[in-house]
Amino acid sequence: MKKFRCGDVVPGCTRAFTGSADEILLAVAAHARAEHGLSQVPAELVAQVDAAMVDA
Incomplete structure (x- = not known):
């Protein structure tokens, strides 16, 4: 079981x-x-998450 906070990658997001x-x-x-307006999720973002x- 893992946990991720969006605010660790996108400052100000509380999800x-x-x-x-x-x-x-x-x-x-x-x-x-839905919330950040990205039509595609770049590989760099996946790596950060x-x-x-x-x-x-």
Whole structure:
């Protein structure tokens, strides 16, 4: 089980995610599209999210 806080990558965002790494990446991709206006999630962002995940 992992945890990720969007604010660790996007300052000011308070959204947090908990689950497996794959579940978090899927949820973050949907969040990035819906809340941050990204039509595609760049590989660099995926790497930042992966690096910022911690054990829950």
